[in-house]
Amino acid sequence: xTNIIPSALPFDTSILAGNIGQSSIKMYERDxxxxxxxxxxxxxAVQPSTLARWRAHLSLNTKHSPKTINRMMSAVKSLMSExxxxxxxxxxxxxxxxxxRGVKIEALKHRQKxxxxxxxxxxxxxxxxxxxxxxxLVGLRDTAMLHTLAxxxxxxxxxxxxxxxxxxxxxxxxxxxxxxxxxxxFRDAPLSPEAYRAILEWLSRRPIESPYVFTSFQGKSGQxxxxxxxxxxxxxxxKSYANQCGIEHIKPHDFRRYVGTQLAKTNxxxxxxxxxxxxxxxxxxxxxxxxxxxxxxDNLY
Numbered sequence: 001x002t003n004i005i006p007s008a009l010p011f012d013t014s015i016l017a018g019n020i021g022q023s024s025i026k027m028y029e030r031d032x033x034x035x036x037x038x039x040x041x042x043x044x045a046v047q048p049s050t051l052a053r054w055r056a057h058l059s060l061n062t063k064h065s066p067k068t069i070n071r072m073m074s075a076v077k078s079l080m081s082e083x084x085x086x087x088x089x090x091x092x093x094x095x096x097x098x099x100x101r102g103v104k105i106e107a108l109k110h111r112q113k114x115x116x117x118x119x120x121x122x123x124x125x126x127x128x129x130x131x132x133x134x135x136x137l138v139g140l141r142d143t144a145m146l147h148t149l150a151x152x153x154x155x156x157x158x159x160x161x162x163x164x165x166x167x168x169x170x171x172x173x174x175x176x177x178x179x180x181x182x183x184x185x186f187r188d189a190p191l192s193p194e195a196y197r198a199i200l201e202w203l204s205r206r207p208i209e210s211p212y213v214f215t216s217f218q219g220k221s222g223q224x225x226x227x228x229x230x231x232x233x234x235x236x237x238x239k240s241y242a243n244q245c246g247i248e249h250i251k252p253h254d255f256r257r258y259v260g261t262q263l264a265k266t267n268x269x270x271x272x273x274x275x276x277x278x279x280x281x282x283x284x285x286x287x288x289x290x291x292x293x294x295x296x297x298d299n300l301y
Contacts (some may be wrong), residue, residue, distance in 0.1 A: 008041075008042040009036075009042040009045060010088050010126075010231075011083050011088040012032075013025055013029045013032055014030045015027060015079070015080065015082050015083060015086055015088070016078070016082055017025065017030060017240050018077065019082065022071070027075070027080065028075045028078070028157075031071070031076065032075060032076060032221040033074035033077055033171060034072065035051070035054055035072070035076050036077075037199050038050075038053075038057060039054070046080070046089050046093060047052070048093075048096040048097045048100050051073065051076055051097060051100045052075075052100050053076075054073070055069065055073060055100065055102070055103060058072065058103075059103055059107075064171070065108070066102075066103045066104070066105045066108040067105070067109070069101060069102065069103050069108070070102035073100070075101050076097065077094070077097045077098055077100075080093055080094050080097045081094040081097075081098075084177060103297065108242075112206050116255075118247070118248075118249050118250050118251070118254045119248045119254075119257075119258075119261070120247065120250070120254060120255070120257075120258045121264070124245065124247055125150050125258060127283055128146060128241055128242060128245055128247065129143065129205070130149075131146075131241045131244055131245060132146065132241070135215075137206065137224060138217060138222065139206075140198070140201055140202040140205055140206075141202050141206075141214060141215070141239070142200070142237055143197065143198045143201075143202070144198035144199045144202040144213070144214070145159065145214050145229075145234070145237065146238070146241065147192060147195035147198045148162075148191065148195045148198075148199065149238070149255035149256075150192075150195070150258065151190060151191055151192035151194070151195045151256055151259065152176050152189045152190055152191050152195070152259065152274075153189060153190070153255070153256045153258075153259030153260060153263075153275050154176060154178050154189050154232045154237070154256070155178075155180055155253070155256065156230055156252045156253065157178060158176075158178040158179075158232050159214060159234060159252075160228050160229045160230060160231050160234055161212065161228055162178070162212065162213045162214060163211045163212055163213065164203070164211060164212075164213060165211075166178060166213075167189075167191070167196070167213065169200060170188070173190075173191075173193070174190075174191040174192070174193060174195070174196040175188040175189060175190060175191050176189050176191050177189075178187070178276075187276045188202040189274055189276070190259075190274050191277075199213060199300060206224060208224050208225070208226050209222055209226065210226035210227075210228075211225070212227075212228040213230060214229045214234075214264050215227060215229065216226060216228070216229050216230075216233065220244050234252050235251065235252055238250060238251070238252045238255075245252075256275065259271070259274060259275070260274070260275050264284070268280060268284060
């Protein structure tokens with residue numbers, strides 16, 4: 001791992017190894033680097049007053065949403081906590097950093113993204129998943145990828161690193177066995193027969209061997225490659241197909257919300273289990289996009 005921390009600071013984000021997933025560590029690296037760039041010196045970086053000033057800087061001089069600012073601050077606090085545990089900073093440092101409060105959502109509510117969560121209807125999802133060209137290798141891969149996202153609710157990093165052995169049959173149905181960022185063990189997520197068949201078709205036609213299900217194409221000639229898709233590539237592919245059918249501002253995570261929304265109509269507990277949430281409030285508050293029924297105030301008077 002590239003050391004992005006000034007050499008005078010005796011630790012970097014690698015101290016979090018074993019505590020959080022690799023995809024999360026990348027985010028911590030980015031956030032901690034931004035904090036260190038603001039702090040300027042290692043001595044100032046380990047002072048909680050610098051974190052407070054950084055909060056003010058992010059609030060006044062950036063366009064970050066309040067949730068993003070609080071996430072960035074949380075990354076710094078987590079690093080300081082682990083640095084204290086491992087003896088890199090004096091005892092009490094972590095507690096002092098925890099006392100620095102994040103920004104209030106209400107104070108920066110004008111920065112909340114209007115399109116942070118895009119609702120996809122079943123009709124739109126059917127159109128979207130039908131767009132890839134089944135006569136091409138890229139189309140076969142993309143068909144399998146879109147059906148997997150639309151029926152499993154797994155995260156992008158779980159999809160991009162999905163291996164063949166994680167696609168399983170269970171009784172008369174199919175599942176994918178994944179381990180998310182907050183999971184301690186593998187969990188089983190649903191997978192539709194349509195997605196399963198699309199995965200088998202893609203893998204049977206793919207001319208290269210790879211343990212990964214969703215692999216990339218490289219070069220101008222688009223040669224198939226054994227390396228897994230990157231998260232950013234999944235985002236680009238999803239956005240490209242969404243644009244074709246007029247769904248704006250879509251993100252791969254909106255597929256996860258789609259699964260949660262559809263399952264909750266039958267049973268909210270199904271949605272919770274499928275998405276791997278420990279608390280059902282997380283599912284209902286953030287992943288179930290209920291529509292306000294048109295006409296509910298008709299004939300009230």
